[in-house]
Every structure is written in structure tokens, then in C-alpha cells.
Amino acid sequence: MAKLTKAQREWRPGMPKKRRSTKVMFASTVLLLESFVALFGTLAVFGLRRGEFPPLLVFGVGIGLSLVLALTCAVLTKPWGVALGWILQLLLVLTGFIEPTMFIVGGLFAITWWYGIRTGIRIDRESAERDREQQAWDAAHPEGQSN
Template sequence: MAKPTKAQREWRPGMPKKRRSIRVQFASVVLLTEAFVALFATLAVFGLRGHEYGPGLVLGVGFGLMAVLVLACAVVKRPWGMAIGWLLQLVLIALGFVEPMMFVVGVLMALAWWYAIRTGARLDRENVVRDREQAEWERLHPDGADGEAGKTQ
């Protein structure tokens, strides 16, 4: 049987579920999308310039970049994980020196990354306010109703 996680060991009945960060979720989606972009870029460079750079080098670097993009999803919740995400955006743009169309694709993916981080952070802030207001309402209304719902006329 698998060992319970820290969250499972600390859980108690009636505990509210901790809300996951939308910023982290959005960042992970963009990084996974970029892994597919790296796959298609690898195939394009392999087909167009594989003989110049060597097929082993092209496939090795391409698949390595895909692995790093996928693995970055695991650390994106840490502050330095976001820095790695930004660094990977620069790597995708820099691929334009190998395949010029990647300048365009890399910039578009960097814009998607920026938008995901910005929007996710805003939604996380809104959720903090919403959770605080919900906790206050529940504190003021312990029976779960405002007193009017249970009355009949």
C-alpha cells in the first residue's frame, strides 16, 4: 500500500480543501503546450536542417528541451520555478537562430506565458478575497442560512 502524502496525513474531518493556485495551473498548461511546440520544432529542424547539424544532435537537443519543459511543470509552484519558466521562454525564442520561424512562435508562446502568469495571479488574488468573505459570512451565519429561508409565510 502506498504511503500517504503529507496533505493526507494532516487532513482532518471538516477541513476545507486547500485551493490550488490558478497561476500554477495556467503556467503548467502553457509549459505543456510549449513541449508540443518543441516537438514540432524538433521535427521541422530535423527535416529541414538535420544534415547540417547532425540528426542525433537535433533529436537529442529537441527531446531534451521537451523533457525540461514537462519537468518544469513540477517546479513552477516555487518562486524559482517561475524564473525557470521565463528562462525557457527565452530558449524558445532563441531557437529562431536555428529555425527563423521560431522567433515568431517563441514570442507568441512568451506572450501566452506572460498572459497566463498575469491572469492566474489576478484570479488567485480574487479567490483570496472571495474565500475571506465566505469565511466571514459563515462566521456570521453558523446555521448556514440567514434566518429567512426556513420561515414560512
């Protein structure tokens, strides 16, 4: 028998489906894209600066950053998740000291992160208001009652 999640155990017929956060979806998308950028940036640093840094250090830091970026998606619903995302934005920009192109790439991703968080919060707020208005309308107009 498959193990049920908490949401599956608590579900009852007629319960409205919980809306997913647009902010979390946008933030996760940006973080996953940055994870790939960190991975490919690691390969670029390894190839372009072969004699400057030990390969184990390059791959350890690069793959570690890539994993942290990807795994941060799992904690974005926590109060500190978005703050961690901001720290990672700064860290990605600071990788420009190793590969100068990353100042531009990291800066563009930081702007994308800011826009995704800002727009996601606005969309989530509008969706919550729309849900409240729908509930009020449903309460004022029960099923089966004609006007």
C-alpha cells in the same frame, strides 16, 4: 497498504479543501504545449536541415528542451519556478536562430505565458479574497442559527 501523501495524512474531517492555483494551472498548460512544440520543432529541424547539424545533436537538444519544459511544471509552486519558466520562454524564442519560424511561435508563446501568469495571479488574488469573505460570513452566521 497504499502510501498516503502528506496532504492525506494531515486531513481531518471538516477541513476546507485547499484551492489550487490558477496561475500554476495556466503556466503548466503553456509549458506542456511548448513541450510539444519543441518536440515537433526538433523533427522539423531534423527534416529541413539534415546536412547542417548532426542528428544526435538535434535530437539531444530538442528532446532535452522538450523534457525540461514539461518537467518545469513540477516546480512552478516554488519561488524560482516562474523565473525558470521565463528563462525557457527566452530559450524557445532563441531557437529561431536555428529555425526562423520559431521567432514567431516562441514570441506568441511568450505572450501567452505572460498573459497566463498575469491573469492567474489576478484570479488567485480574487479567489483568496472571496474565501476570506466567505469565512467572515460563516463566522458571523453559524449553522443552525436563523436570522
